[in-house]
Amino acid sequence: METMEATFGINVFNDFVMRERLPKETYRALHKTIDDGRRLDAQVASVVANAMKDWAIERGATHYTHWFQPLNSVTAEKHDAFITPVTGGKVINEFSGKELVRGEADASSLPSGGLRSTFEARGYTAWDPTSYAFIKDHTLCIPTAYCSYSGDALDKKTPLLRSMEAINRQAVRVLKLFGRNDATRVTPSVGPEQEYFLVDKKLYDQRSDLIFAGRTLFGAPAPKGQELGDHFFGTIKPRVQAFMTELNEELWKLGVLAKTEHNETAPAQHEMAPIYATVNVACDHNQLTMEIMKKVAGRHGLMCLLNEKPFEGVNGSGKHNNWSLTTNTGYNLLEPGDSPHESAQFLLFLVSVIKAVDEHQDMLRASVASAGNDHRLGGFEAPPAIISIFLGDELTEILQALDTGRDYSGREKADMTIGVHMLPKFPRDTTDRNRTSPFAFTGNKFEFRSLGSSASISTANVVLNTIVAESLRQFADELEGAENFQEALHDLIIRNIREHRRIIFNGNNYAPEWITEAEKRGLLRLDSTVDALPCYTAEKNIRLFATHRVLSESELKSRRDIGLDSYAKMIGIEAKTMLMMARRQILPAVIRYTGEMAEAGNRLRQYTPALPQRAAESLVSRLCAGCEELGQRIEELSEVMACSPKDAEPLTEARYMRDQVMPAMRKLRKVADEMESITDRKAWPFPTYDELLFNV
Ligand code: ADP
Ligand code: MG
DSSP states (O other), rough: OOOOOTTTTTTTEEEHHHHSSSSSHHHHHHHHHHHOOOOOOOOHHHHHHHHHHHHHHHHOOOEEEEEETTTSSSSSOOESSEEETTTEEEEOOOOOOHHHEEEEEOTTTTTOOHHHHHHHHGGEEEEEETTTTEEETTEEEEEEEEEEEOOOOSSSHHHHHHHHHHHHHHHHHHHHHHHHHOOOOEEEEEEEEEEEEEEEHHOOOOOOOOHHHSSOSOOOOOOOOSSTOSTTTTTOOHHHOOOOOOOOHHHHHHHEEEEEEEEEETTTEEEEOOEEEHHHHHHHHHHHHHHHHHHHHHHHEEEOOOOOOOOTTOOEEEEEEEEEEETTTSOBSOOOSHHHHHHHHHHHHHHHHHHHHHHHHHHHHHOOOHHHHTTTTTTHHHSSSOOOOOOOOOHHHHHHHHHTTTTTOBOOOOOBBBBOOOOOOOOOOOOOOSSSSSSSEOSSSSSEEEEESSOOHHHHHHHHHHHHHHHHHHHHHHHHOOSSSSHHHHHHHHHHHHGGGGBOSSOOOSHHHHHHHHHHHOOOOSSHHHHHGGGGGOHHHHHHHTTTOOOHHHHHHHHHHHHHHHHHHHHHHHHHHHHHHIIIIHHHHHHHHHHHHHHHHHHHSSSSHHHHHHHHHHHHHHHHHHHHHHHHHHHHHHHHHSSSSSSSHHHHHHHHIIIIIIHHHHHHHHHHHHHHHSOGGGGGSSHHHHHHHOOO
């Protein structure tokens, strides 16, 4: 077997390969493009394309594709063979610079949210040279951005790249103020932890809800859930281990730094965390990770569930987005430094995040909104729908001390001036960290924990980068004009601590008291996707994204509408799936079983005392009542679905789904689950929770 070191990145056209295969000049020019975010010269592109093609063909590729990320959170690819016909009925392999740099995509079926009318359906794709090309399934994949001909972003990569530019611009301005002219580029680094469930494929195939909705829409709880806490970090079962081993091998070949693997809280739930990377690469790699997880699971007779809430009653799955800012000189701007100078700079960046999160709670909440994630946020298992920051006691005390001019013990400390004194050391604790907070400072990075497990991490990072860019812009504006930098810095930090103190909460975010407290503090509570997504087009947010040239008003509106539309469609699919299962599987099964039990009861008539007969009668009467209610609930849901608004605004449709359809779904589920718990296991038409959760 080849060693991991030998196979790592073997399917990636990475820097190592480029240096080996490109002429020095071309390599240098390409690097300049990558490092400085410049435009690629046509001649350079053509040399790169040729080298890339030769490399890919040597590695068994026959096709190439511009690999992009449309607005529906998955990835899209259209394969083209390298072949070009030549005279004599032969073909040669060709791949030009033009084909590398730019492609056309007639993608009229992909969502555009009104940005592109169908008569001009074509969009174009453009290579993102900061993310390496790779080979997957005999196809050279070129990571690309996807835009309409008028330049509107139709994908998740374009705004992410723009937001990286935005935060770079502002962070570099701030660093200049600290005399750090050596750092000419600042990029967000992200390590996304990915949670998922594994279930047996044979069982999965018997459940229409898993097939169509990705989550169970019926199911009585198993006798055992996660209450013993014996799954988290537990011994990994051989079948799961075999899956994880192969997953790692596949990801490593693609250059994904898969690092940590473990069992998660719920039975059948697991996690994979990679080593962090530049945010757009982290995003591409996370998309690949989700795809490879599903593929590898299939080879092990498993299905990988990425839905945010596959099972009721046990934890759902999320994605923890660990985020920090790195300079091209290798410095983490969220790392508390060792000198007074570094401490002041750290505090400024820290406060820029605090201000950003407080002022743009709405956008952060909206950035993680989806039908699936709504079942998680606010359940007592995942961060609530209310955004707040966990700083930890030490750092909170330091901010308090700065604010009041007193040290820890409460003594007056007149000279607690920022930039003059070092920050007291605070331990980077990893043991008793608050895991209930949606947004936690974890020593040298922030961990945004509200992301859903199936979502692209792009949207959340676009928002994060842009809102912090906005704080830094305001800070730079103020400080650049200051007469005395030290004094101005001191004032600015203290003023911002005071103004944004309300967003800091170190307590238990799952406690019901927190909701009351958060409301008292005036923090936003946006419980559902329907509440959250309209924020995209709030006046303040249109201005924010325009200022930093990340998203235009129409681009924001398209994202809002696509989000609401998918929400409504998803719930529609779920409701229709429930009706199908209830009508064609559950109700017939319960009626059949009721008849069987009634007959059995009759047969017992001759016996005295009549106790078994009475038991049968009591069961039959419960089943009969259940059948009747089941029938009613089916009709109710069916009626509500029939009345759903047609061709209405996405917001109207989404609202109807949340307020009318979902309650009817819940009622139907309730009675069906009750019936499941009194029906013979052999008579139940599909596998139940205990089988699904404990069978792998
Ligand atoms: P946890 O205890 O939450 O699992 P880990 O220390 O395992 O935390 O880190 C989780 C993720 O955070 C990993 O993907 C890791 O690479 C990433 N990470 C670590 N340092 C940074 C950083 N400075 N910036 C961004 N991500 C980071
Ligand atoms: Mg974590």
